[in-house]
Amino acid sequence: MTKTRRRGVELEKAIFQATREILATEGLAGLTFPKVAAAAGTSKPVIYRRWKSPFELSLAAVQDQIKAENNGRTDEVVFTGDSLREDLMQVMKRFVISMNTFGQSYVTTFFSVLNQEQGTVISKIVEESSTIDIHAIDRVLERAQTRGEITTTAFSNDLKLLPFEWLRYHVFTRETIGDDKVKLLVDDILVPAYRHAGSASEKA
Amino acid sequence: MTKTRRRGVELEKAIFQATREILATEGLAGLTFPKVAAAAGTSKPVIYRRWKSPFELSLAAVQDQIKAENNGRTDEVVFTGDSLREDLMQVMKRFVISMNTFGQSYVTTFFSVLNQEQGTVISKIVEESSTIDIHAIDRVLERAQTRGEITTTAFSNDLKLLPFEWLRYHVFTRETIGDDKVKLLVDDILVPAYRHAGSASEKA
């Protein structure tokens, strides 16, 4: 009988997988090297040799998943709608999908809990995705302006980010985001807001 | 020299105080009975006799503070504005203030981290405050309808809760919520959204 002994990337994949499972069930606070080793069916020294802290391991595990699922990022989408509403629906639906897959554990585990230095690392990640989100909205707005649906594309970043942040909130609270929320967002919030900017009353 | 030895409510207050301090600095993950005992200047058995887990203690400590600061709840506010916009500003500003005081630690510490059963307890708390929030918005909308500013008060709870949830999101991410966000919310989001409902185009 040949004792099978995994090593290299194969072993690493198993460790990442185990890490993500613990992250999902117990959060970052419950992630310890001994637990990971047990869950991955390997030994503690293997983990300690590779990573300095559970936090670093968690980042690696999440990035591994993002890399694996990195087909169809919100960034490089081709918009095909023929109205502001259609384009917005495309952006938001795509966002919800990516959120409900890898985003689920990624966002949920990484907020709160993080003390001092760790917070900055997460801030970086959020900032990056914010850039992508804003970029997507900008393109949608430009298309809408070309069509003549809106009269300006000059909106604050706060406004542009609001829909994404609101959806993320619901990920925090472990709710499942359904089509109803997306529809509400697009039809009752975003479209009116963007159209409203062209109107008269701009109070200071 | 008389050895002073606290007991009863006096002692309990000190324990709650210490609990909140640890909660604020290290989060729920860092809250342990020995630490609380040390911080409160008492002994471990005192804590162990009263609470079953750090989580239960944390709930008690936060509720204690809520009870103490329970003057001026969003619920029983008398609205004095003479427009939909004014009333909305009052609601949201009050929310931000309460959020920036006890809400700060309360919300920040309790999301994520929570595994299974704990999540449901928190959901309860959030649900309760949601009820209050919706109630406040309802009253604002009724007043606006009476004034003739809007034609209906029939909006989904999702829509009514959106502003509160968006603000809470920013509390999560440890940002400070300024007047700019409140103004954006009221002028560029809420007022247009509520007014929009009366308009023609209601797509399915």
Add this chain to the structure above:
DNA sequence: TTATTTAAGAAACCAAAAGTTTCTTATTGA
């Protein structure tokens, strides 16, 4: 194929900190 290198896994060990028990004594109030 065999020798050599690399790295995984088992097991024993250490240290720190959470949790428990016992006993003493201050405080309250009958």
Add this chain to the structure above:
DNA sequence: TCAATAAGAAACTTTTGGTTTCTTAAATAA
């Protein structure tokens, strides 16, 4: 003043995270 209650000190147990050592499987090259 005495009895009942509850706080605090201290010793102890248990758990668990982290480290070290050694054995041996797997990969690589001679």
